[in-house]
Amino acid sequence: MENGTGSLEDDRKALSVTGIRATNQRAIVLEVISRGQGHLDADEIYRRARMNQPHISLSTVYRTLQAFKKLGLIDELHFDEAHHYYEIKPAFEHQHLICLGCGKIVEFECPLSQKMKKDVARENDFEVTSVEVRMTGYCPQCRQDRT
Amino acid sequence: MENGTGSLEDDRKALSVTGIRATNQRAIVLEVISRGQGHLDADEIYRRARMNQPHISLSTVYRTLQAFKKLGLIDELHFDEAHHYYEIKPAFEHQHLICLGCGKIVEFECPLSQKMKKDVARENDFEVTSVEVRMTGYCPQCRQDRT
DNA sequence: TTACAAATGAGAAGCATTAGCAATAAGGAA
DNA sequence: TTCCTTATTGCTAATGCTTCTCATTTGTAA
Incomplete structure (x- = not known):
């Protein structure tokens, strides 16, 4: 420390x-x-x-x-x-995956989100300043504990 | 009403x-x-x-x-x-685009999010239960007003 | 219709966050 | 360095959304 x-x-x-x-x-x-x-x-x-x-x-x-x-x-x-x-502020854009069981947070890169951003911007005539993707689910351990 | x-x-x-x-x-x-x-x-x-x-x-x-x-x-x-x-609960999955100027919320469908979900689930061995995509930016009107 | 658990209303309590204000400290000027 | 101005801090009270408590009411199955 x-x-x-x-x-x-x-x-x-x-x-x-x-x-x-x-x-x-x-x-x-x-x-x-x-x-x-x-x-x-x-x-x-x-x-x-x-x-x-x-x-x-x-x-x-x-x-x-x-x-x-x-x-x-x-x-x-x-x-x-x-x-x-x-x-x-991260050097590379990344998104978050959160385990509903234990609260663990996993970061992942997401090349698709850039394409998504462009598509959405074009289709809605928006200037898109940020994209946040947040998935939730269960990690391997928690999935096991649930059974 | x-x-x-x-x-x-x-x-x-x-x-x-x-x-x-x-x-x-x-x-x-x-x-x-x-x-x-x-x-x-x-x-x-x-x-x-x-x-x-x-x-x-x-x-x-x-x-x-x-x-x-x-x-x-x-x-x-x-x-x-x-x-x-x-x-x-929407019949079709959709995501949200929010204008930082006027607060307007636009819903959009996002076929890519399904592929994203599968990719992420596989790569992280997660069972993914939900995907939330939230973009922010400026709508045409607000963009105009800002200039 | 009755009985019992579930649901409600009203207000208090709980939490994260913000605001107000006097005291303090940063950073530039002398 | 020392002084001045003003941003920043610490403390406390306040705010605002959400949850809880508990006495009272209501839905439901028998």
Whole structure:
């Protein structure tokens, strides 16, 4: 959990490039999300951030998340009804497959989604800015447990 | 708004077939969703239901929605962060395209999503139970207004 | 018609998220 | 460096959607 300061500096630099103030809180939130293997919700980010910065507030986490989202640094995902999840904007477009049994999330690439996007844009005369594909089902383990 | 009782009877019948009790409240909620051109949120359903049944409670609407979802009568959609939207389970699978400008929702059929589903299921050894494709962008009007 | 479980209404409670505001800290200017 | 301005923070209260509780009512099968 503590390789910390070095890459926090990198996070600060990344932030100042974007034009917003590079605060410790923001650096830590960015760091947490980067290390977080994607798919952390606000509360989990808060909990992890507090390990480095015990006084960070939940409001700040939420505000930071909004800011990052607006800057395009992160993506906000809507997996279930209750929470949002955040991940660093991925280098390659990918989609999500969610196990209804254990909640495991699998990312997959989806070349078809690009074609789909073009088709839909043309047919509806839309400018399409994002495509989110979300499949749910049961992973091998959970399928076994169910029988 | 008042062709009412006749098709409410149909709704009651549809409900008893499913095994749950056919109450007025449930019949009206089902009726409202059927007429609702898809994409109503709980509060809108509540407001419309009250026109027929002024004392229906919001709790009942939510409970009914859950029940219908479990029965597979309706689909619950996650368009934005704040609400869920409900639509009668469509006869043909379709997906949604949402205008970020005016909120308009366009449904489109998507043959590719079936192929996608099979591909993903095979590659990840998942049993895939649902595919939700959600595109966002700008419709012709809003695109014009933005310039 | 009766009996019993299921469903309802009304309001309180629960959660994630947002807003308000005084205190603090970042970043540029002197 | 020091100062100034203003964005940002922390705390707390508020909001809004959704769920829960429980006394009362209603549907259904006998």
